[in-house]
Amino acid sequence: MSxxxxxxxxxxxxxxEAHQAGEKGEVPVxxxxxxxxxxxxxxxxxxxxxxxxxxxxxxxxxxAAYSYIGSRYLQECTLYVTLEPCVMCAGACYWxxxxxxxxxxxxxxxxxxxxxxxxxxxxxxxxxxVLAEECKTVLQDFFKKLR
Numbered sequence: 001m002s003x004x005x006x007x008x009x010x011x012x013x014x015x016x017e018a019h020q021a022g023e024k025g026e027v028p029v030x031x032x033x034x035x036x037x038x039x040x041x042x043x044x045x046x047x048x049x050x051x052x053x054x055x056x057x058x059x060x061x062x063x064a065a066y067s068y069i070g071s072r073y074l075q076e077c078t079l080y081v082t083l084e085p086c087v088m089c090a091g092a093c094y095w096x097x098x099x100x101x102x103x104x105x106x107x108x109x110x111x112x113x114x115x116x117x118x119x120x121x122x123x124x125x126x127x128x129x130v131l132a133e134e135c136k137t138v139l140q141d142f143f144k145k146l147r
Contacts, residue, residue, distance in 0.1 A: 104135030
């Protein structure tokens with residue numbers, strides 16, 4: 001399986017997490033952490049559910065991954081997330097030393113790229129735009145229903 005195929009495969013699973021968040025009334029963002037082509041952690045937004053502004057999908061997935069790996073460093077792992085991380089989540093990615101971050105849709109309003117790509121660790125590889133339209137549509141549909 002090519003890198004693009006595996007990125008699409010894992011992003012589709014992250015999209016399933018996003019749908020779970022949306023069903024709970026959460027902003028539909030999903031994330032997962034992959035190690036050696038195996039999903040070791042999943043997460044979706046739980047900010048409303050937990051009354052916790054930091055309960056973003058990335059934070060949920062990273063916390064579970066630390067526990068699985070037994071370390072606070074995830075250099076050999078890839079984070080897949082349906083929406084560009086915010087500055088807080090990019091900082092968490094930095095401190096975890098993730099090997100790679102793969103993003104679906106961009107977030108021009110709250111995404112970390114509006115500040116600087118350097119918020120990720122210098123050794124972290126970064127890919128953006130995997131299934132971008134699908135990821136964007138999930139968010140747009142959610143917010144249309146709210147209005």
